[in-house]
Amino acid sequence: MARTSLSGFPEWLPAQRIVEQAVLDVIAETFELHGYASVATRAVEPLTELLRKGETSKEVYVLSRLQADPSDPAAESDADRLGLHFDLTVPFARYVLENAGHLAFPFKRYQIQPVWRGERPQDGRFREFVQADIDVVGDGTLPFHYEVEVPIVAARALGALRELGLPPVRVLVNNRKVAEGFYRSIGLDRPEEVLRIVDKLAKVGPARVAGMLADEVGASSDQAEACLALASLSGGVEVVERVRSLAAEHRVVLDDDPAAELLEDGLAELGELLRQAEDRAPGVVTADLSVARGLDYYTGSVYETVLLGHENLGSICSGGRYDSLASDGRRTFPGVGISIGVSRVLSRLFSAGLVEATRAVPTAVLVAVADEATRPASDAVADALRDRGIAADVAPSAAKFGKQIRVADRRGIPYVWFLSTQDDGAVRHEVKDIRSGEQVEADPATWEPPAQDRRPRAVPTPG
Known part of the structure; x- marks a missing residue:
């Protein structure tokens, strides 16, 4: 019987592996130039940890022994079950907690490893793929300026890949405080669910999102219209005033309400991020209020990155600020990070014929x-x-x-x-x-x- 290959598990040819290694070398060098130290974490984590953050239960690959006997008293309990990590952020949070006494904070790390995600394979999406992450983690507090640094470092790493044939990139930024403050200010008190729905906008379109907002969070037609209007805003620092105008038009709470204060805090951070990024990386970073990031641990700036001319590929690099992903109950380690989807980038480089190796073997x-x-x-x-x-x-x-x-x-x-x-x-x-x-x-x-x-x-x- 003929064997069929497993979809979603890329295996590059020798010439493609040369390209992959060149891409990884450029990314690692850029990260190190900005002071990020390399770490590696194990491939498996307790299933309880993997399921703790975000909608991941359908994506996690579970590990078990082939000959395991569920009736054996010594069999693994649910708390002992292991899964392959679906990203590098959750295992890094555990790594920080376990090694906090040996780390100097703020701790800047980069990590390039494969991850596994049980989703349907398609163009640029795999079940096994390589990510290249950077994170900055603080002890108790973390200055806002790192929320500016992280997307710029990622943009510079991707910009350095232009010498290898990668098209230019655009980093799209938003702020979860803006979204949550806006949703609460117009009377929607389940912002996490609203964010999860709005995050599907590019996949299902505005009409479907409006319907989901009505069905799942009870949004009125006016509230759904306001959410879609917010998601349609994009551009430079002028976006801040456009959000304020939109909020004033639809606001149902008083200006001194915590929701209004949260919105203003988010707008101040978004504006500062856009101003500093324009100084340090002109023309690369832009606001896009449709960027929601479905995972629920983000609390501040959020980022997505697209290849110009290849926007249909989706985001190739994403991340954001998280304030409580890593905590042992006594100390909290806030952080901000971003992840480059290396395998997704490579898949487009290869499928579009943008890059090649000078030869397929190292032999000269x-x-x-x-x-x-x-x-x-x-x-x-x-x-x-x-x-x-x-x-x-x-x-x-x-x-x-x-x-x-x-x-x-x-x-x-x-x-x-x-x-x-x-x-x-x-x-x-x-x-x-x-x-x-x-x-x-x-x-x-x-x-x-x-x-x-x-x-x-x-x-x-x-x-």
């Missing part, structure tokens, strides 16, 4: 073998090149040189090294660039390929 030189008796001499040349950091391989068989050149060509190896014994017993070394046909004498102790040929590189696809 294939050392030819004249006959099997002289293979040790070819091995010695390869080792001499490797000792100086030049990736080399030895021909698999002592075929005619033309056939060995074809082997190198099929693998994308740019150079072939030849050894020949002269009449006086001396060994002559020559290296051939099989792309140009140029062949020159060379010394394995000193020969260097051009810098661009030392390692395979990811480059924008020509044209």
Whole structure:
């Protein structure tokens, strides 16, 4: 019976893996340039922790032993069950709690790891995928300026990928205080549910969202219209005044009500974020009041990022501020973070033919073998090149040189090294660039390929 591949679990070809590694290197370097330290967490977490935040119960992969006996008194209880992590934020919160005594706060970390999410695979969405996260976590308090820094660092990481063929990005920002304050100010007292519904706007459209608001939170037609009007606002810092006008038009609570104060706090933060971002990353960050972020642990700024010209892919980078995700009952560790969907970015780079690898193998030189008796001499040349950091391989068989050149060509190896014994017993070394046909004498102790040929590189696809 023919085997079928599992959808949603990408397995890149060798040339694509070279691109993936180049992307990861650029992202990690950018994060480190901004002071973020690398950490890694385990792949599994207690199921109770994974289900604690947001609507994730349908997405978590549960782990169990194949031979587990539910009737065994020693069998795992529900509290002991494990699941694969669906993001890197929940395990990071646990990591902070367990290691707080060894960390200096504010703690800036980055983490690049696979995650697993049991959702329906589609363009840019996988069941196993790589994320690249940054977070800043404080002890008790966390200054607002980190809410400005995090999206800018992510934008710079993605901007650095333009050299590899990635299109420009736009970071869309909102503030949960704005949304919650606005919803409460117009008489909707279940803001978390309203946010969850509005978060579906891009998927189901305004008419369906209006219907869901009426059915699920009891919104009147005027309240639903106000929610949709808020979600339609986008632009620069001028958006702040437009929100104030919209709130004044629909407000049903007094100006000194806590809802109004929450709205004003959120607008002040949103305006400051937009002003600072425009100074530090002109034209990259813009307000979009439709950005809701469905997970319920966000409490301040929230972010989503789109590829310009590829908006149909959805957000490739998202996150926000959370004030109580990590707490042990005595200390609370507020934070702000953002996550780049590396696999989603790669899927578009590959499907749109935007990037390619200069070759599919690390090998720069294939050392030819004249006959099997002289293979040790070819091995010695390869080792001499490797000792100086030049990736080399030895021909698999002592075929005619033309056939060995074809082997190198099929693998994308740019150079072939030849050894020949002269009449006086001396060994002559020559290296051939099989792309140009140029062949020159060379010394394995000193020969260097051009810098661009030392390692395979990811480059924008020509044209």
